[in-house]
Amino acid sequence: xxxxxxxxxxxxxxxxxxxxxxxxxxxRMGDPQALVTxxxxxxxxxxxxxxxxxVAIVPVIGPIFRYANLFTEISGATSTQVLATDIQRxxxxxxxxxxxxxxxxxxxxxxxxxxxxxxxxxxxNRKRIVTYAGGYLASAAYWIGSAAEEIVVDExxxxxxxxxxxEAVVQPxxxxxxxxxxxVSRNAPNKRPDVTTEEGRKKIGETVDALAEVFENKVARNLxxxxxxxxxxxxxxxxxxxxxxxxxGLAHRLGSLEALITELxxxxxxxxxxxxxxxxxxxxELREALASGIDPNTIxxxxxxxxxxxxxxxxxxxxxxxxxxGISALASKGFEKEVAAAIEAGTSVEATALQLLQAASDRxxxxxxxxxDSTGASASTPAGDDAASKERGAAVSAIxxxxxxx
Numbered sequence: 001x002x003x004x005x006x007x008x009x010x011x012x013x014x015x016x017x018x019x020x021x022x023x024x025x026x027x028r029m030g031d032p033q034a035l036v037t038x039x040x041x042x043x044x045x046x047x048x049x050x051x052x053x054x055v056a057i058v059p060v061i062g063p064i065f066r067y068a069n070l071f072t073e074i075s076g077a078t079s080t081q082v083l084a085t086d087i088q089r090x091x092x093x094x095x096x097x098x099x100x101x102x103x104x105x106x107x108x109x110x111x112x113x114x115x116x117x118x119x120x121x122x123x124x125n126r127k128r129i130v131t132y133a134g135g136y137l138a139s140a141a142y143w144i145g146s147a148a149e150e151i152v153v154d155e156x157x158x159x160x161x162x163x164x165x166x167e168a169v170v171q172p173x174x175x176x177x178x179x180x181x182x183x184v185s186r187n188a189p190n191k192r193p194d195v196t197t198e199e200g201r202k203k204i205g206e207t208v209d210a211l212a213e214v215f216e217n218k219v220a221r222n223l224x225x226x227x228x229x230x231x232x233x234x235x236x237x238x239x240x241x242x243x244x245x246x247x248x249g250l251a252h253r254l255g256s257l258e259a260l261i262t263e264l265x266x267x268x269x270x271x272x273x274x275x276x277x278x279x280x281x282x283x284x285e286l287r288e289a290l291a292s293g294i295d296p297n298t299i300x301x302x303x304x305x306x307x308x309x310x311x312x313x314x315x316x317x318x319x320x321x322x323x324x325x326g327i328s329a330l331a332s333k334g335f336e337k338e339v340a341a342a343i344e345a346g347t348s349v350e351a352t353a354l355q356l357l358q359a360a361s362d363r364x365x366x367x368x369x370x371x372x373d374s375t376g377a378s379a380s381t382p383a384g385d386d387a388a389s390k391e392r393g394a395a396v397s398a399i400x401x402x403x404x405x406x
Contacts, residue, residue: 049086056090056096056100057100058099060102061103064077064078064105064108064113064140064141065079065080065109067081078105080115083116087119091123098127098264099130100264103144104135104136105136106138106141107138108141110164110211114214117144117147124147124148129149130149130150131148131150132152132153133154134256135156139163143162157241157251158239159245159250160234160238160239161234161238161239162230162237233250234250278294281301327352334363338356
């Protein structure tokens with residue numbers, strides 16, 4: 001099988017005119033192994049992922065294939081295999097705070113696109129990932145780009161082409177060329193549908209539609225919209241330029257690559273918060289989020305509601321009232337200064353009791369005397385002052401307990 005035939009035998013997520021150019025390159029290649037030999041290491045060495053002020057810029061340029069090979073090098077293409085390695089390295093590097101997918105691609109072969117897009121989508125939970133398009137953000141490239149947290153496009157960028165295409169090529173045999181025949185077993189007539197017949201084209205169309213449905217559903221999830229809206233948003237497979245793409249919802253805003261890098265390079269506190277940030281309400285939720293590996297820069301502590309704030313104020317007021325009442329119950333003649341100082345300083349009832357015990361000791365008053373005084377005060381307290389008696393008893397109990405701890 002020639003390289004041209006191999007290239008024409010699989011589904012593509014790519015602009016038709018670019019696919020024609022790619023097939024033209026394949027047609028000039030006589031060695032079919034050049035299309036299937038995996039030489040990822042060679043292309044990987046040629047690729048560069050630059051890091052500027054904590055921002056990793058991952059280029060996604062040209063047609064997209066699954067594996068790196070001689071054909072991808074000749075056509076100036078990109079490999080999803082290499083991209084996955086580069087993006088994973090950026091996610092794992094602690095020096096990288098955010099990632100920019102710098103995309104200028106008409107799309108590519110369908111195989112491997114979903115896996116790469118899922119890596120990007122899941123990576124949003126770890127670091128901020130933004131897609132930038134200054135040229136084409138089309139078909140397979142849009143699938144990948146939509147998986148990022150945000151899509152920023154240049155005014156002249158073209159986004160969309162959400163759909164699948166199969167290039168079926170039937171070459172007439174020349175007079176000097178032998179005819180080629182394919183014999184398919186009876187149990188698998190759909191293994192090689194005849195594209196020259198309506199039935200054959202219908203069968204291929206079913207496969208293309210099934211792949212397109214997956215494409216639409218994933219883009220809808222990535223953008224946070226209903227899948228039914230995608231065809232209209234994408235102009236039914238067309239391309240939208242700059243502001244029109246933003247208006248349709250295919251991109252979030254207009255911008256330049258340099259401005260985006262500068263924005264992402266700023267400290268996290270000055271960056272605008274995004275809807276995909278992890279919101280925590282309690283300390284336990286915060287600890288759980290950090291333990292799961294979520295980037296601290298993407299964690300937002302939820303603000304307390306009006307009811308929660310009022311409840312907290314009420315609880316604090318009740319606690320403060322009980323503290324003051326407890327300290328006031330310790331008051332006795334000659335210790336007014338110490339009691340007032342404890343109330344002012346926010347000292348607890350127990351700590352105040354120990355301070356008063358020390359002050360009493362300095363004045364020659366013993367613990368036995370305090371207990372006896374408490375007993376006498378209780379016996380002489382009128383029946384209507386039960387509450388005051390209880391507070392007095394609790395205060396003395398606090399002093400005694402504190403003294404025993406010493």
